Amino acid sequence: MTATAGFVLLALAMPRPAGPAAALPTDYEVKAAFLYNFAKFVRWPDDAMGGPRFVVAIVGDDPFGAVIDRVFVGKTVLGRPVEIRRTRVVREAAGAQMAFIGSSEHARLAEVLAALRGESILTVGDMDRFADGGGMVGFRLKDSTVRFEVNLRELRQARLQMSSQIIRLAQRVIEDGG
Amino acid sequence: MRVFEGLTVRRKLTSISVISSMTALVSASLVFLVYDATTFRERLQSRLGTEAQILSFNAVTPLLFNDSEAATATLAGLQAEKAVTAGAIFRAGESRPFAAYPRDASSGAALSPPSADS
Numbered sequence: 117m118t119a120t121a122g123f124v125l126l127a128l129a130m131p132r133p134a135g136p137a138a139a140l141p142t143d144y145e146v147k148a149a150f151l152y153n154f155a156k157f158v159r160w161p162d163d164a165m166g167g168p169r170f171v172v173a174i175v176g177d178d179p180f181g182a183v184i185d186r187v188f189v190g191k192t193v194l195g196r197p198v199e200i201r202r203t204r205v206v207r208e209a210a211g212a213q214m215a216f217i218g219s220s221e222h223a224r225l226a227e228v229l230a231a232l233r234g235e236s237i238l239t240v241g242d243m244d245r246f247a248d249g250g251g252m253v254g255f256r257l258k259d260s261t262v263r264f265e266v267n268l269r270e271l272r273q274a275r276l277q278m279s280s281q282i283i284r285l286a287q288r289v290i291e292d293g294g
Numbered sequence: 295m296r297v298f299e300g301l302t303v304r305r306k307l308t309s310i311s312v313i314s315s316m317t318a319l320v321s322a323s324l325v326f327l328v329y330d331a332t333t334f335r336e337r338l339q340s341r342l343g344t345e346a347q348i349l350s351f352n353a354v355t356p357l358l359f360n361d362s363e364a365a366t367a368t369l370a371g372l373q374a375e376k377a378v379t380a381g382a383i384f385r386a387g388e389s390r391p392f393a394a395y396p397r398d399a400s401s402g403a404a405l406s407p408p409s410a411d412s
Contacts, residue, residue, distance in 0.1 A: 146360065153358045261360065281355040285364050 144180050146262045147255055148187040151214065151240060154253060155193040157279035160213055164236035164275075170196040173209035175228060176218030178202050179242070206231040217241040217251065225249050236274045247290055252276070256287065263287045338377060345375060353383050357392065365393035373397075380405055 141149075151172065170193040174180065188198040193213075201212060206228050209215045215237050221228050222243045229250045232239060239252045246254030247267040252274070254265045265288040271278055283289060298306050349368060356365035365383050372378045372395050379398075382391035384407040391405060 150359060153355075157355065263361075279355075281352075282359075285355055285359050285361050 142183075143257070143262055145183050145187075147242065148180050148184040150255070150262065150264070151184070151216065152187050152191065152193075154238065154240065154278075154282070155214060157282045158238055159277040159279075160194075160236050160238075161275045164213065165194065165196075167211060168196060169199040170194060171199045171201055171212040171214070173201045173203060173212040173215040173237075174218065175203060175206055175209055175215055175221060177220035179218060180216075209237065210235065212237055214238045214240065217243070217246070219243045225251070233273070236276055238274070238276055239270070247288070258287060265290065268292075342375070342377065345372070345378075349381070353393075357383070357385070362393045366395070369393050369395035384408065 155170065155172075172184070172188065174184070178184075185200055188200060191198060201208065203209060209232060213236070215232060217225065217228055217239060219242065225241075225243070225246070226249065229239060240255070241251045241253075242255035247265040247270075248254075250267070250270055252267050252270045254267075256263055256265060264286055266278065266283055266286040267290040268278075268283070269290060269292050298309065301309070349371065352368045353365050356362070356368060369381050369383065372381045380394070380396045382394040382405045384390075385392050389407055391407075394405060396405075
């Protein structure tokens with residue numbers, strides 16, 4: 117009996133990130149889809165999940181527009197319907213599970229992040245050096261594809277547990293002291 | 295039996311015990327060989343199934359995050375499995391592989407997406 121087996125073909129019925137096959141998804145369509153995917157691979161402490169909704173706050177300028185509503189519409193995260201809360205006032209992000217910090221907040225990023233500290237809010241941003249500046253997940257472009265870096269220290273401080281399945285995809289992982 | 299003629303009783307007894315042990319060993323080996331040969335396919339199949347399952351689990355996030363580099367690295371684990379000549383991950387409905395692993399240059403060419411019902 118020969119030891120040649122056939123091919124292992126893995127057909128994973130994954131939906132494409134967004135839109136019809138004709139047009140490539142834009143960066144923000146991809147980023148919005150990533151936000152949804154992050155939510156599936158992060159564990160929040162029980163006391164942070166008290167509300168009936170999973171709240172995604174967008175602090176500052178909203179680069180997504182309707183795209184993010186389309187990604188989250190009709191979907192649930194951890195069994196809860198999703199609410200997109202757009203705000204310019206950081207305090208209004210209190211009670212959210214995830215916060216996207218718009219580039220408009222670049223100058224006062226430390227202040228914004230400090231306001232969210234102490235709560236278990238996954239902070240995501242796409243400004244330059246977001247993860248270095250104390251954010252948890254920073255988007256960056258690599259060869260025009262969307263990638264991200266992860267700041268484990270901040271995640272740990274917020275008592276958020278990110279799946280190793282995601283951490284291994286990060287372009288860079290910032291650990292203690294890094 | 296003629297072969298035993300002229301042997302002492304002691305020798306005869308030794309020969310008998312050697313021959314009977316040999317017979318037992320040979321027949322046991324034969325049974326094992328036949329068993330091995332008949333179950334080989336089945337065991338290979340189940341092993342490959344397990345490996346494909348592990349791979350597919352590890353391919354979920356690369357697919358979700360559109361990271362074909364990570365998916366390729368995941369597939370490269372197939373190197374350890376000599377029985378696999380090639381492997382690929384396809385997005386549903388796409389004909390170009392999202393990630394591929396050919397054991398050697400020629401084996402990758404034969405990959406085609408699985409049919410919708412598989």
